[in-house]
Amino acid sequence: MSVMNEKKSLSRAERQKIQLRTDIIETASAEFAERGYHQTSISDIAQRLGIGHGTFYRHFKNKRDILDHVIDDVSSKIANTLLNENAPGAVNSLDDYREQCLRISKQLANIVRDNPNTARLVLLEATSIDPEMTQRIMGFFDWAAKLVSAYMEHGVKLGFFREDLDAEATGHVIVGLIMTSALSFLRSPDDKAMQKRMADAVLRILVDGIGA
């Protein structure tokens, strides 16, 4: 059997197993987001999926375990977006930067729009499970801040950002702004106008500040 086939020719059973695993993660994510982690029982998830609740334990160690996987999922999704869309070398002017910001923010907006549950889970639920999870979420924010910092530094070096810009701190601030936008979206997912105004306000603040 060729290497190429190895991935394709999973047995039907194996494919089903992987599919179920994915289904469980998605359903769990939805339930956790809708009802809250503590208010969701394993039975709730199983019932929604139409499987026996014992089956859950064939795929995940315990209730806490699945949360890790749910967070894994969304983390890598966001991380990929940021990494793919950010080509530091490609940005050579404030305008380029603005372009890139717009592009990234649209991507992130899409992720949030397509996965409101996971966004809600990360921003509203996950920080209350236990210290480890809180740490993880914070760590992810830190990672994102670091990434942003690198771009800040690049921009400072190239001279289209203020020379005295505190790249690290500003990175954190920008991540905070992104989360604020996401939160705002979650509050009124259908108010497109407000979403655009928020995005614009953030961008204008970043580029021009609020001063006259």
Add this chain to the structure above:
Amino acid sequence: MSVMNEKKSLSRAERQKIQLRTDIIETASAEFAERGYHQTSISDIAQRLGIGHGTFYRHFKNKRDILDHVIDDVSSKIANTLLNENAPGAVNSLDDYREQCLRISKQLANIVRDNPNTARLVLLEATSIDPEMTQRIMGFFDWAAKLVSAYMEHGVKLGFFREDLDAEATGHVIVGLIMTSALSFLRSPDDKAMQKRMADAVLRILVDGIGA
């Protein structure tokens, strides 16, 4: 006993009762923040206070009830700070505004520093209890955003903010920045240097943006 004294001279029993009530709120707040709302049992709170757990129920209807009171407490504290420190008429230039921002942010920083538990509770725990509480927290943020918006509009009128500033959206963004700062503080409460850098970064962004 004079009429004037009547209010001061609560009976010893009454004073003790009020004191215990306050103690319970504080202890509950601490436990909720440290271990999380769901991980904290009424017995935990009672034990830490050295009282019987039945005593708790003489002062609060149930577990959920005390959360409301804890949130009440911190809400009014923050609201008072914002209302007292903000004298819209007094701000007549960008410099005045910067001054006021510094003053308010210091006040808020103090609140967060003095009540890290409640801050942690509001920012990390409260949004996962139930929809009502989430709504309440969000509503509080909205209220703060409205307040900030009013100042933005004032500044626009007086001409020291950009004429095309979207006051409402910007209000939300600024509240988001404040929360980001608070969250940052909670992550490393002892890193004064970082706290100052964050505050500066926020202020600089607001005043100047990040552009060169």
Add this chain to the structure above:
Amino acid sequence: MSVMNEKKSLSRAERQKIQLRTDIIETASAEFAERGYHQTSISDIAQRLGIGHGTFYRHFKNKRDILDHVIDDVSSKIANTLLNENAPGAVNSLDDYREQCLRISKQLANIVRDNPNTARLVLLEATSIDPEMTQRIMGFFDWAAKLVSAYMEHGVKLGFFREDLDAEATGHVIVGLIMTSALSFLRSPDDKAMQKRMADAVLRILVDGIGA
């Protein structure tokens, strides 16, 4: 102080104490009947009376204790009625007997009408408290049955009851009929017509049976 005065000249305090005791019994009786013994808390009784619930324990040993007193009250009331109204020697014919039955049943009906709560308490609640109380209620019924039996025997001796009448068993049956009537009253206290029909039906059965 004369013997006569001893009863009259209780101190004000003593009179108040006795009054409160009576009030507690009455209120407890009402609450027990309305909400049920187990569903009624000492606080409920105290609150309804407008006294502190600690005060209760100055007058009664515990919750169970008051039930005994409530039952005492109603027992002696009923017992007195039966004893006073029944003058065995006075009944010398079936018609006399019918008269007496009517008289007694009216008296009992009055008691039940005036104390529906205690009736409800005895018939519906008291037998579920504990074996002792059940025993007591049953014992009271037995006592009443004995009393009735004596009259039966008297009537048999005088020849206006069947010679082969089983006085003891019939006594029990008649007490059962009385309780049935009382229960019927409790179900629809305002349906006077039905009450009369029940009383008539009982009387006719006793005197004539149901046969043609």
Add this chain to the structure above:
Amino acid sequence: MSVMNEKKSLSRAERQKIQLRTDIIETASAEFAERGYHQTSISDIAQRLGIGHGTFYRHFKNKRDILDHVIDDVSSKIANTLLNENAPGAVNSLDDYREQCLRISKQLANIVRDNPNTARLVLLEATSIDPEMTQRIMGFFDWAAKLVSAYMEHGVKLGFFREDLDAEATGHVIVGLIMTSALSFLRSPDDKAMQKRMADAVLRILVDGIGA
């Protein structure tokens, strides 16, 4: 496996489940009757059965729920007896009626003898649980009274009951007599002689009254 067998051949698991359910009802019934509903905890029932108390909740929604099922059980048992044994058309004389009374009372006596717990539960406990349950018990008595009334009317029509018999009221009275007998049995289940005397006394009263 044939289609016919499908209904009979419940899986072993299903049969066990139904068996346990029945066992729980019986044990609960016994405990409620022996110790009283309020004095019985779910743990008591579970312990007596040798199961974990959580298991109880897999079969019944809550403590109140099982009471309903227990009452369901006994209600339908009694109802069936009355309905099966009563063939209105078959009774055409007072003697026939006396025969039928004897037959029915024996059947009921058997039920009470075989299920003293449920009898005790219905007569002594159930009326103190809550208004709904009291209503239910009373409603059942009403239903039985209606049934008896129908027979009374039949007898009046055929002329072997008094023409002026108040069928409805008498129906209630007779149900009361039945309950009185049952109660008497519960007091001394082993005194067969007394039970016979009670039954005879009731029958004689019904047929002949007590007069000479």
Add this chain to the structure above:
DNA sequence: GATGAATGAGGTTTCATTCAT
């Protein structure tokens, strides 16, 4: 003597997890 604050035993119920089928 009256009060009501404090207490904790005791009860109900939920649900994550295990394991026999």
Add this chain to the structure above:
DNA sequence: AATGAATGAAACCTCATTCAT
């Protein structure tokens, strides 16, 4: 491999009773 019956830890909450004021 899937199931769901069984389990009991653990939480919430009530309330009879005590006792200091």
